[in-house]
Amino acid sequence: MADLIQFTLNGTPQSVAIDPADKIIDVLREHLNLTGTKRGCDDGTCGACTIVLNGEAKRACLLPAAKLDGADVLTIEGLNRGADIHPIQKALIEAGAVQCGYCIPGIVMELYALYTKKPDADDGEIKTALSRHFCRCTGYEAIWEGAKLAQQYMQAKA
Numbered sequence: 001m002a003d004l005i006q007f008t009l010n011g012t013p014q015s016v017a018i019d020p021a022d023k024i025i026d027v028l029r030e031h032l033n034l035t036g037t038k039r040g041c042d043d044g045t046c047g048a049c050t051i052v053l054n055g056e057a058k059r060a061c062l063l064p065a066a067k068l069d070g071a072d073v074l075t076i077e078g079l080n081r082g083a084d085i086h087p088i089q090k091a092l093i094e095a096g097a098v099q100c101g102y103c104i105p106g107i108v109m110e111l112y113a114l115y116t117k118k119p120d121a122d123d124g125e126i127k128t129a130l131s132r133h134f135c136r137c138t139g140y141e142a143i144w145e146g147a148k149l150a151q152q153y154m155q156a157k158a
Contacts, residue, residue: 005065006070007069016065034077037075038103038106046133050105051109052109053067053072055072075105088111097145099138111150116154
């Protein structure tokens with residue numbers, strides 16, 4: 001039997017009928033056709049499915065869809081405003097951190113949550129946030145450089 005949940009997704013109210021066994025990633029990808037949240041490991045270790053749930057970076061593959069009820073959710077699709085990419089995305093591109101792009105949405109959302117809460121995050125906090133993500137294409141140096149550049153862009157934007 002499906003349950004009706006209501007939440008805000010990328011600034012827009014949503015109502016979705018879910019199966020209690022669904023995970024948030026299933027709701028986003030299967031019910032709402034938002035495929036920017038990537039399915040990777042399905043056990044929370046790779047970070048590809050990271051979303052921002054009530055201001056916190058969370059793994060969509062781990063959380064039951066019922067957690068969406070009444071929540072405020074931001075996905076990678078919600079960061080863009082028209083043709084303008086978000087400063088975090090711009091910084092990662094400029095640093096050469098994007099190759100296949102599979103891990104990037106999760107990294108962007110992790111950094112977004114961090115820099116929104118703590119624009120002056122220190123290197124240790126940034127490294128901790130990035131340590132929650134696996135990338136199989138780039139070296140992590142470009143991701144690190146992109147994360148630091150993104151912090152500068154976010155501070156300038158504030």
